[in-house]
Amino acid sequence: MFKLIQLEVRKHKLFSYLKSIIIANLIIIATLALMYVTSETVDDLMFTSLDEAFKIIHILVKAVFMIFTAMIIVRVLIEEFKMKTIQVMFMYPLSRRQIILAKVMVIFSFALITISVSEVVLEGLLLGVNSIFPILTGEVTAPFIWRELMNIVMSSLAAAGISLIPIYFGMRKYSVSLTFISGIILSSLFNSNSNGYTLSSNLWISIIFVLIGLGVSWITIMKVQHKDIV
């Protein structure tokens, strides 16, 4: 299985996305700074504490990378079916289900890693800047950091699970655009912020959608066994 995952990364040149990922992070920092500065000029600061700033980072990172993951779904899964290279894959001495499982794991890991690492890096950066120019309130203690790390781990896992949902839409007609659109809608739905409340802050809603994401992937893996590839 590990070998299959490795081959997927090699085949689709997934490391070439590193540059775009870094650029995305830079844009998020810029957006954050912009939000602060413009809200300062109207005397209605968007965020004053570290906690609030962190919340906004979570929203931005997840929004961006959930859509990014939709693109990875297209590259790794949908395109293989559309371009019929999956025909070649299914003629190898490998279980069809294992092949698709490896792809789903690549997609899930991509979401998980990009989201969690970006959040850690950006928040770390913010803490660094804040220690030099203390703009935001909040005490940086060990339990504070621990709590935040746990938060990141949990919420990234949930976001990664939800990022799998566009698989369902993409696999219906092997449509690239449908995958993207569903990714964008899903991302907006989950991460849009009104008064500090996002859909993802509700634990039950997150759990339900993560289960949907996992369920959709499981069905795809099971169904592929008996599909005629014409």
Place this chain on the structure above:
Amino acid sequence: MGTIVRTRNLVKNFKGVEVVQNVNMNIQQGEIYGFLGPNGAGKTTVMKMLTNLVRPTSGEIEIFGQPLQGESFEVLRRMGSIIEYPVFYEKLTAVENLDLHCEYMGYYNKQAIRDSLDMVNLTNVHSKSVKDYSLGMKQRLGIARAILTKPEFLILDEPINGLDPLGIKEMRDIFKILSKEHGITILISSHILAEIEQIADTIGVIRGGRLLEEISMDVIRKQSTSYMELTISDSRQAARVLEHSLRISNYKVMDEKHIRIYEIVDAKDLTKRLVQEDVSIEGLSHYQNSLEDHFLQLIQGGESHV
């Protein structure tokens, strides 16, 4: 000599249409089996069923003596194939594609990649990604990939599609070498009869989803006859001359102006006699019944000549 492939009453239904009907196919080890049929006859569908890309509606398939089931995949290790047209990862180069093939097949001889590229004459393509390849190049790469692991059983769906005459000859030689020197069993489909005629040991003719005939080339060759065709002004009069003066009985009157003689006759004698009896001769040629005639006869349901 074992049976590499055997299908029994193989049927495939697509949306209510029976595209493959009761096909009973037998491919012996080490032979080149030519799969002949018009477009849409079901050749590709049968080949997809042999590689488990498509599951049969009913019927059995045995490959290497083992029944092929929905979950079977180990047997694919011993097979190589091109089905329809070869597909690749377009953004990668030839070597990268073939390297992936080796990894997935669990084949670790990297020298084999160089060897098969040389065999199909695909050199000087190091940094070109497959998306920039011509049809002929893709076809060659497809064949290179199929033969890369020297599989025991090779399935080739119209492999000379898109190749120029030189390429066709090269491929023909490669297939012959693979069969005779490496003992590889080859299933090759085509509708270019002249090609199949030259390399196949056994021919399976398929039309409308039915396997009409499975026959060895030796038998067809024995059946084929050479004949002489006469073009004259009046075939009935000429026939009389043949019967009475020349005592030739093995002939067929095709139409008013044409007669075919299936015996060995001296042409000079024949023409002299006919002229003497006032039959004007417009032409005289030698022919050989070929696979094409046999095939066309089969396809047209025996609407043969008078």
